[in-house]
Structures are given as C-alpha cells and as structure tokens.
Amino acid sequence: MQAAAARRAFSSLASKIHPQLPLTPRESQQLLNLLTTSFRSHLDREYPAGPSEAPPPSTTTQIVKVEQPRRLPSSYDSASEHIDSILSNPLFARNPSWRGSDSAAANALKDPLAWFLDQAAIGTADISKATLCLDVLQTSQNKPKGRRSSLSNKDGRPASMIAEWLRTSGEETSKDFLISLPVTKGAPRRSLVNRLVPLLLAEGNHAPLWRWYAYEPEEDGILSQAQISPFKCQLLKEMINAARTRDEAFAIFQQAFQLAEAGKRSAYVNSLQVAGARLVDMIVADPQVQCTPELYERFALSTNGWLFAWKPVVQAMLCLCHPTQSDPQPGLKIIKNPDSFLASTHSKPSRQRFFVRMCLGTAQQLLKEEKFAEAQIAMQFTKEHFADLVLIKYHSSSPHHITRGVSEKNKTREEKKNIALLDGLLAT
Structure with a gap:
C-alpha cells in the first residue's frame, strides 16, 4: 500500500513538473509567456544595457534644453x-x-x-x-489540371x-543536405538541391541559393571544404541550367565569380570550372540565342580566372560565337601553332571534338569573310590531324552498312556536313 501511494505521489509530482502534451491553447500561451519572461529577465541580468548619460545638473535657474543621448540598444530588444x-x-x-x-x-x-x-x-x-x-x-x-494536388493557403x-x-x-x-549519396546502379539520384534550384529561380528567390553557395564549414566542424566542394559544383551548375535567359545565366556566373575572387578557395574554382564548361557548351550548341554583348564579353574575360592550359581554345571558340562580332583570328592563330594543344586534345575525346568544332567554325567564318586561303589552311589542318572525325569511309559491299539504323545516321550527320565543307574549300 505504501509503495502504491508513493508511486501515485511521485506521478502527481512529475505531472506538475512536466505536464503531458498536447496542452490546451490557454496552457500553451501561459507556458510561452512564462518562457518569454524568464528568457528576457535572464538576458537583462546577464547582459544589462549600458547606463544612460544624463546631463549635468544646472547651477542656474535658466532652463537649458539639452539633447538627450541616443539610448543604447537594450537586451530586451535583442x-x-x-x-x-x-x-x-x-x-x-x-x-x-x-x-x-x-x-x-x-x-x-x-x-x-x-x-x-x-x-x-x-x-x-x-x-x-x-x-x-x-x-x-x-x-x-504534369497531370491534367483537374487531377493536380492543391497548394496550401493558395501559396505558389x-x-x-x-x-x-x-x-x-x-x-x-x-x-x-550538403553531401549526396554515392551513385550506385541506375540513374544518378537527384538530390534536394537539384529540385530546389529551378523552383527557387522561378519564384524569384535567389537568397537561399547564394547563402548555400557561400557557406564555409568551420575548421573543426564535421564537414571540410573538400567534402562540400561537389555540392558547390552541383549547385552552381544547376543554377546555370535553370536560368531562364542567357543573360540570367551570365549574371549568375558573374556573381559566383566575384565570390570566388573574394574567397580564393579551391571549392569555388572547381565549381566555376564545372559551371563555366556547362555555359560554354550551351553557347556553342546554340550561339543564336539572344544575349547582351557586354555580359557575354565579361564572361569570356572571366575565363582567365578559372581556365588554365585549355584557356586559348575556349577563348577562340567564344570569339567565334560572339553575338555581334564573330572573330576567327584567335582560332586561326592556334591552328598555325597547335603543338601545345594537340597532345591534350588527343588524350580526351571530349576535348578532341571541341577542338575540331573550333577548327571547323574558324574555317566557316573565314569563308564568310571570303578569306579562302586561310579557310583552306584551317580545313587542311583538320583533315590532316582529325581524319577519323571529319572523313567517312563507306563500304558499299558490306550488307551491314546498308542496314544501319537511324541512330547510326544521326551519328554521322555532322561528319557529312564537314565533308561537304571540305570538298567545297579544297575545290576553291
């Protein structure tokens, strides 16, 4: 009996010390008021506001108007x-x-x-x-309008x-949030930031994106700069992909570039290289997209800060794709002195294709400017060093060649264009 009575007494005392939840609205408000008052009293006690400066007592009966000094911020306000x-x-x-x-x-x-x-x-x-x-x-x-889910409080x-x-x-x-799981089999897992970036840009809310991009882990924290570098790369690349206009993409990259110049950290340089390469690919794939020449030139100039040995080739391509003044001379200069680029070009297929495209673009622009001799130099160089990409060998006796699918035709479509351009130039 005594034990049961003791348990009841203890239970009653515990319920008074820590009442069961959920509380009623009135109890919740009382608890919140109590916590607020206690917190403010503790803060005022530990960090009291500075004493106000009072004017010295006057020795005359004349009333002097003294301007009261500005009151120091109180801990109550904080x-x-x-x-x-x-x-x-x-x-x-x-x-x-x-x-x-x-x-x-x-x-x-x-x-x-x-x-x-x-x-x-x-x-x-x-x-x-x-x-x-x-x-x-x-x-x-993506569903029909009548079957879509609703948004709370009509908030978009x-x-x-x-x-x-x-x-x-x-x-x-x-x-x-900052570290994605390693990709195993199947398609890469899209992280939360991949989903948030295009939606935040569409909502016009850029502040969270730049807060995440500028985040610096503490030196003695759980995460290091090397660990969050892939996150920064992914974030900035997604921002470039989700930009609604080419000018917006340039503005995003320029802001990241300014942060990189201020921070001088490898995490920023790596992200600029990934996002910059993506932006260059977008320009080359569709150079006719409208953009502001000043923003374009600022992006081209920024390559000095995030590109290294491959910088002249990229800059030559950007000169060719300029929105108002296409210039083939930087590309022609590389073609005439290619020794420092050929080794790295042949070691990476992606660079090889980029280099060939730069050579072909240079030849086309020279042809438009009616500089036929220089255009022939560019095409002869491309034919000599990259014959496997610009020349096609047909084997009419092979039945396999006759039954090729649509995918094989698409694969060689670009090469046929190059051949037609070669034939036209060499004939001149």
Whole structure:
C-alpha cells in the first residue's frame, strides 16, 4: 500500500513538473509567456544595457534644453528579435491539421506542401520528406489540371517555404543536405538541391541559393571544404541550367565569380570550372540565342580566372560565337601553332571534338569573310590531324552498312556536313 501511494505521489509530482502534451491553447500561451519572461529577465541580468548619460545638473535657474543621448540598444530588444525568429519557425508558427506518424505520408498525395509543413510543425520533417514533397508537387504539375494536388493557403512558393525550413531548422548545413549519396546502379539520384534550384529561380528567390553557395564549414566542424566542394559544383551548375535567359545565366556566373575572387578557395574554382564548361557548351550548341554583348564579353574575360592550359581554345571558340562580332583570328592563330594543344586534345575525346568544332567554325567564318586561303589552311589542318572525325569511309559491299539504323545516321550527320565543307574549300 505504501509503495502504491508513493508511486501515485511521485506521478502527481512529475505531472506538475512536466505536464503531458498536447496542452490546451490557454496552457500553451501561459507556458510561452512564462518562457518569454524568464528568457528576457535572464538576458537583462546577464547582459544589462549600458547606463544612460544624463546631463549635468544646472547651477542656474535658466532652463537649458539639452539633447538627450541616443539610448543604447537594450537586451530586451535583442531578446524580442530572437524570440520572433524562433516563433517564425513552422514548429511554432503552424498548428498542424493532423498529428500522425510516418504512415500519414499518404496525405502528401492530397496536399504535399500542407503535409510537409505539418511534419515540420510536429518536429518530424527531414531532408527525405522535403524531397518527397517536391517530387509529388512536380508529378502533380504534369497531370491534367483537374487531377493536380492543391497548394496550401493558395501559396505558389513551395520551394521558398522548404528553403526557409532548411534555414530555421539548421538542416541547410547538415551532412544530409550538403553531401549526396554515392551513385550506385541506375540513374544518378537527384538530390534536394537539384529540385530546389529551378523552383527557387522561378519564384524569384535567389537568397537561399547564394547563402548555400557561400557557406564555409568551420575548421573543426564535421564537414571540410573538400567534402562540400561537389555540392558547390552541383549547385552552381544547376543554377546555370535553370536560368531562364542567357543573360540570367551570365549574371549568375558573374556573381559566383566575384565570390570566388573574394574567397580564393579551391571549392569555388572547381565549381566555376564545372559551371563555366556547362555555359560554354550551351553557347556553342546554340550561339543564336539572344544575349547582351557586354555580359557575354565579361564572361569570356572571366575565363582567365578559372581556365588554365585549355584557356586559348575556349577563348577562340567564344570569339567565334560572339553575338555581334564573330572573330576567327584567335582560332586561326592556334591552328598555325597547335603543338601545345594537340597532345591534350588527343588524350580526351571530349576535348578532341571541341577542338575540331573550333577548327571547323574558324574555317566557316573565314569563308564568310571570303578569306579562302586561310579557310583552306584551317580545313587542311583538320583533315590532316582529325581524319577519323571529319572523313567517312563507306563500304558499299558490306550488307551491314546498308542496314544501319537511324541512330547510326544521326551519328554521322555532322561528319557529312564537314565533308561537304571540305570538298567545297579544297575545290576553291
């Protein structure tokens, strides 16, 4: 009996010290007011505001108007700002519409954003659930209009909401967010940042992207610069891919380049090389896309900071693709003195194709300018050093050659164009 009475007494005392949740709205407000008052009192006690300067007492009866000095910022104001930032977190700012376990994820199909915000409100949100939310939203947008999922509170900014959760929860500096799992079999796994980048750009919210790109891990922290370097590369490349215009892509790259110049860290240089190569590929693939010449020239000039031995070839290609003033002379100069590039060109197939394309582009531009002798030099050089790419050997007696599929025809289409250009130039 005594033991049972003791247990009841202990249970009663424990319930008073730590009442069971969930609390009623009134109890929750009382608890919040108590925590707020206690926190402010503690902060004022530990960090009191500086004493106000009072004017010296006057020795005359004349009333002198003295300007009061500006009051120093109080710890009360700092506490208020801190509490406001805490209360803006979905954990406090949102009253969840359901309190379920992971089995409640079926609600994500109906309203994925509301489901995720509820998960954040009850403290169970994580990177995988944020990824699931965006996946369901993207899948829903591809469905017919009548079958799409709804957005909570008629808000069309789900990426911004998830980015804010990443910031307030501290997940944006976590290993789960910054380091992608290694790719095994099958297609590469798209990380959360891959999904967020195009949505944030579409929503006009660039701030989270640059905050993530500029993040520097602590020297004694869990992550190192080398570990987050792939994240920066992936992030900047996705920003270039998701840019809605060529000018926007140039502006994004220029801002990253300025951060790299200020930081002088290898993580930035690596990301510039990856994103810069992607931007160069986009320019070469479609040089007719409209852009501002000044932004184009600024990007071309930036190659001095992130390209090394291969820089002259890339710059020659950019001169050929200039939106208003195509210049073949840098390419022709390389063709006349190619020794320093041929070795590295033949060692990498991608560089070899890029180099051949630069040579062919140089010849075409020279032909447009009616500089036939120089154009023939460029084509003769290409035929001599890259015959396997610009010449096609036909074997009419082979039945296999007759039955080639469409893919094989597509593969040689570019080579046939090169042959036609060769024949025309050599004839002149």
